[in-house]
Amino acid sequence: MQKKIAIIGAGICGISTAYLLSMQGYDITVIAAKFSPDITSNRAAAFWFPYHVRNDQRGNNWCRTSYDFYLQHCSKATGISIIQLIKAVKPHSGDEDSWLSFMPEGTCRTLPVSEIPKGYALAYEASVPLIETQIFLPWLYEQLTAAGAVFIREEVNNLDVLTNTYDLVINSSGLGARSLCNDETTIPVRGQVVLLEPGFPSHIFLDNQTPAYIVPRKDATIVGGTYEENIYTEKTEQENLDDILARATSVFAGLENRKIIGSWAGLRPYRPAVRLEREPGKNIIHNYGHGGSGYTLAFGCAAEVSTLANEVLQ
Numbered sequence: 001m002q003k004k005i006a007i008i009g010a011g012i013c014g015i016s017t018a019y020l021l022s023m024q025g026y027d028i029t030v031i032a033a034k035f036s037p038d039i040t041s042n043r044a045a046a047f048w049f050p051y052h053v054r055n056d057q058r059g060n061n062w063c064r065t066s067y068d069f070y071l072q073h074c075s076k077a078t079g080i081s082i083i084q085l086i087k088a089v090k091p092h093s094g095d096e097d098s099w100l101s102f103m104p105e106g107t108c109r110t111l112p113v114s115e116i117p118k119g120y121a122l123a124y125e126a127s128v129p130l131i132e133t134q135i136f137l138p139w140l141y142e143q144l145t146a147a148g149a150v151f152i153r154e155e156v157n158n159l160d161v162l163t164n165t166y167d168l169v170i171n172s173s174g175l176g177a178r179s180l181c182n183d184e185t186t187i188p189v190r191g192q193v194v195l196l197e198p199g200f201p202s203h204i205f206l207d208n209q210t211p212a213y214i215v216p217r218k219d220a221t222i223v224g225g226t227y228e229e230n231i232y233t234e235k236t237e238q239e240n241l242d243d244i245l246a247r248a249t250s251v252f253a254g255l256e257n258r259k260i261i262g263s264w265a266g267l268r269p270y271r272p273a274v275r276l277e278r279e280p281g282k283n284i285i286h287n288y289g290h291g292g293s294g295y296t297l298a299f300g301c302a303a304e305v306s307t308l309a310n311e312v313l314q
């Protein structure tokens with residue numbers, strides 16, 4: 001008989017795991033309080049870049065596995081493409097370069113002085129996956145539905161109880177883990193972005209220190225951002241949006257003439273380290289706390305969860 005797995009959470013971390021496990025023939029039920037497009041995973045920019053994980057040795061593998069997955073799944077239908085990213089570093093900014101060791105071979109180069117954007121001391125060009133969440137999340141849901149997965153809209157208050165019904169419970173509740181697991185180390189980090197009419201520029205621009213990032217999606221150019229710890233409201237604030245635009249237009253010429261078409265805010269589920277482990281003695285695996293790198297890590301973490309799941313269920 002097929003083993004039954006419940007996955008708590010319908011964000012990128014839960015759904016990527018559901019996808020990999022459904023490909024292995026497990027009977028999958030996704031239980032979530034909210035689904036796309038009403039979740040943090042729809043508020044991401046969302047491009048592949050090692051962000052919150054640079055001090056975590058496990059992160060390197062997770063990032064690379066995710067990179068490979070996206071590379072193999074580039075298409076119009078998935079909304080995934082490989083795009084040029086220019087990362088620029090201001091003089092004396094203290095920006096560290098540990099992220100370079102996370103880049104797959106041949107995907108990144110230091111730009112010659114003649115190509116460095118004006119006002120910057122250093123710049124890199126990288127090829128990274130851009131994941132258009134508005135296309136990719138529905139695509140994943142469709143794949144799961146076609147594979148026979150069941151979706152239940154429900155708030156879960158107790159993981160142990162679910163182990164009576166399912167052979168394995170996987171907890172990918174993101175920020176929800178703060179109360180579900182009584183884990184106070186998981187905190188929200190709000191990010192606000194402005195949306196401009198699409199069509200410009202043709203590459204991602206990233207300046208972590210200012211901070212400013214510009215991401216060209218098909219439906220909008222996303223201009224970010226903010227990094228606000230312990231803010232629990234998903235609302236945008238006009239003053240912050242004005243700041244975001246002012247910063248972006250000061251470092252990236254040509255943006256100032258683009259029409260504003262919207263804005264949003266999302267809460268990154270930050271934890272000092274991602275929690276990916278089996279709870280001792282229980283058929284529960286935790287996979288949450290991916291902060292500002294959920295897309296960058298998702299399929300690497302999902303692969304590790306799948307390995308753990310196979311061990312638990314064999």
Ligand SMILES: Cc1cc2nc3c(=O)[nH]c(=O)nc-3n(C[C@H](O)[C@H](O)[C@H](O)COP(=O)(O)OP(=O)(O)OC[C@H]3O[C@@H](n4cnc5c(N)ncnc54)[C@H](O)[C@@H]3O)c2cc1C
Binds near residue numbers: 042155174290291
């Ligand atoms: C502005 C912004 C920009 C970002 N840009 C990037 C980027 O460029 N690249 C990148 O890699 N990452 C980016 N991120 C981070 C990324 O969005 C997150 O890391 C990722 O979405 C987290 O996914 P998740 O599945 O863990 O959580 P979520 O998407 O929040 O999903 C959690 C799920 O768990 C469910 N849930 C929670 N509690 C319960 C409960 N008790 N019972 C039932 N269900 C529950 C929720 O309903 C939801 O379905 C960005 C984030 C923001 C806010």
